[in-house]
Amino acid sequence: MSRAGDVWLLYQRELRSALREKNILLYSLLVPALLYPCILWLIFSADSLVRGTLEQTPSRVAMVGLPPHHARLETELVEAGEFSLTSRPQEESLRGLQQGRFDLVAVFQPGPHGEMGVRLVYDGSRLHSKIARDRMQQVLERYRDLRLEELARQLAAADEQLQLLWVKPVNHASESQVGRFLLSILLPMAMIVVMGMGGLYPAVDSTAGERERSTWETLLTTAASRDDVVLAKYLYVVSVIAFSGLLNLAALYTCVYAVLEPMEGVTISLPWSSLPVLLGGTLLLAMFMAAGMMVPASFARTFQQGQSLSTPFYAVTILPTVLVADPSVQFTTTLACIPVLNAALAFREAIAGHLLWPQLLISLSVLLLCVVVSLWVARRVLAYEDVVLGTYGGSFWTFFRQRLLKRS
Amino acid sequence: MSHPVEVSELAKTYFEQGRGQVPAVRGISFWCQESEIFGLLGANGAGKTSTLRMLSTVLTPSSGTASVMGHDLVKEPAAVRRSLGFFSASTALYPRLTPRETLDFFARINGYPADRVKARVEELIERIGLQSYANTRVDQLSSGMKQKVSIARTVAHDPPVLIFDEPTVGLDVLNALEFHDVLREFRTQGKSIILSTHIMSEVEKLCDRIAIVHQGKILACDTLAGLRESSGEHYLEDIFVRCVKAGHP
Numbered sequence: 001m002s003r004a005g006d007v008w009l010l011y012q013r014e015l016r017s018a019l020r021e022k023n024i025l026l027y028s029l030l031v032p033a034l035l036y037p038c039i040l041w042l043i044f045s046a047d048s049l050v051r052g053t054l055e056q057t058p059s060r061v062a063m064v065g066l067p068p069h070h071a072r073l074e075t076e077l078v079e080a081g082e083f084s085l086t087s088r089p090q091e092e093s094l095r096g097l098q099q100g101r102f103d104l105v106a107v108f109q110p111g112p113h114g115e116m117g118v119r120l121v122y123d124g125s126r127l128h129s130k131i132a133r134d135r136m137q138q139v140l141e142r143y144r145d146l147r148l149e150e151l152a153r154q155l156a157a158a159d160e161q162l163q164l165l166w167v168k169p170v171n172h173a174s175e176s177q178v179g180r181f182l183l184s185i186l187l188p189m190a191m192i193v194v195m196g197m198g199g200l201y202p203a204v205d206s207t208a209g210e211r212e213r214s215t216w217e218t219l220l221t222t223a224a225s226r227d228d229v230v231l232a233k234y235l236y237v238v239s240v241i242a243f244s245g246l247l248n249l250a251a252l253y254t255c256v257y258a259v260l261e262p263m264e265g266v267t268i269s270l271p272w273s274s275l276p277v278l279l280g281g282t283l284l285l286a287m288f289m290a291a292g293m294m295v296p297a298s299f300a301r302t303f304q305q306g307q308s309l310s311t312p313f314y315a316v317t318i319l320p321t322v323l324v325a326d327p328s329v330q331f332t333t334t335l336a337c338i339p340v341l342n343a344a345l346a347f348r349e350a351i352a353g354h355l356l357w358p359q360l361l362i363s364l365s366v367l368l369l370c371v372v373v374s375l376w377v378a379r380r381v382l383a384y385e386d387v388v389l390g391t392y393g394g395s396f397w398t399f400f401r402q403r404l405l406k407r408s
Numbered sequence: 409m410s411h412p413v414e415v416s417e418l419a420k421t422y423f424e425q426g427r428g429q430v431p432a433v434r435g436i437s438f439w440c441q442e443s444e445i446f447g448l449l450g451a452n453g454a455g456k457t458s459t460l461r462m463l464s465t466v467l468t469p470s471s472g473t474a475s476v477m478g479h480d481l482v483k484e485p486a487a488v489r490r491s492l493g494f495f496s497a498s499t500a501l502y503p504r505l506t507p508r509e510t511l512d513f514f515a516r517i518n519g520y521p522a523d524r525v526k527a528r529v530e531e532l533i534e535r536i537g538l539q540s541y542a543n544t545r546v547d548q549l550s551s552g553m554k555q556k557v558s559i560a561r562t563v564a565h566d567p568p569v570l571i572f573d574e575p576t577v578g579l580d581v582l583n584a585l586e587f588h589d590v591l592r593e594f595r596t597q598g599k600s601i602i603l604s605t606h607i608m609s610e611v612e613k614l615c616d617r618i619a620i621v622h623q624g625k626i627l628a629c630d631t632l633a634g635l636r637e638s639s640g641e642h643y644l645e646d647i648f649v650r651c652v653k654a655g656h657p
Contacts (some may be wrong), residue, residue, distance in 0.1 A: 013513050223517060224517050385467060386422075
């Protein structure tokens, strides 16, 4: 059989075994497809539920000293339908606010010439109280504008004179740009975290797990070469990681689309130009992560040891990606030199519709270099019989210090 | 005339932290012909497993040469592995595959002609009596059944040379006896079989020639009758003890 045929056969064997392992199915398929989309859906649903409930709940307002000639204000507040009004003395009202019986205390302070000031006393630690403040402020501003308008008309001012200054906010970003911005914040970090999570179990299972089950030597006594055995395992882990990432991307996109698309002012769509960056970046990241997790795990004799040896790599590479969620972090040429973070930033910018070529080229080179170095280390490691057979006593770091650094 | 297995002055030295160079095999030589069961008899740590691991190319010899079906261990390791079936306690089965998938995989990966793999797999399943469990995952089989699948896995590609390292350890008497019958059947088929064990009765019953291995060296190598004659002892146990104490027969 040809080398490619051997590798394909070994790869199929790895994949078949993997698809029958519940932990691999959980971390590499179910979590990418369901975890983040479910979390996102729950957050949006809970937010909508809270908002809906709050909108239907009237704000309990204690009115203190409303002057009789402003009685129309009370009528307007009642007509707004968002308030439950009570007139109480100031001290009792403030005590009520403290005890949570009122959401807001409106203290009216009439002036000598018919003018009036209003002090809105609220509890900044309660959401209901802040909502009551906003609602009351809106009604009061509208009431003031109408009074001013009436006064101006009494003084025979023209309509144009009443509009000396008008403000009209205009959103320069299109609806799809808003949608892309939201996607660029939500997608990259979740995708990379899930890729690492999806790859960890297969990487450890195919190395330390194989040794723990005593199937490693069975494989070494087949006619396939050692290089082909390792290559097939590597390709298997790479494909699982890449698949987890892309599955998560598709699931998250679908979820975000379903939740945000119905909202006004947002159109959810991925630019076509982002696809090569997403696909290429996913593949390179998968290659780097697979090598980075498999090499330390190959020193372990048990699955548990393998997990503890590979997890630090996962944690160290994933942690910087939290920066991606901060829109003020720019994709600079310096950040393009940090592996994994550069991929996350490249994903973010590509989703937002920006292709920053210098940064993309630096990221590509850095990730390729990382892959080459990881594979070189893996090859050096596999040149040692005791490591291959699991009789080496130390960890990867001991090996790195004692053999790689000494010899290279 | 060359034999299917020829071993000449094979040696293996390990490096151990704190102990330095530790010789495990110190220049072993033997051969095994067709339709022969060649026994390597020795105590634990005698060097049997290291020798067999070198023969299966899992370990690289420190010195010496060996060939399997004319293929040199170091120069043509893939051809060597294609020519032999290796069975030991450390060669387990894939727990998530079924016996049918296991046999199919090992037949193909070891170069059995693709168009005949299916027939070969069915033949082996029938031979070991696993028809009703052929599609059950290996981790759900009993130890006896696993043992049968392991043996079938070893011969899936119909190799001319078979290596069995302590094959009956952990088996009950009935399964061990069944395994002895299987070995005899393989011998009848013309296979060259190397059997490593520390169970004297097994060697007495099965092996055509016996090598007594101690501290990485072969102390004696002959038929049972030849060993009896040269040592003056009747029982293999006594022959073994005499060899080990004297350092030679």
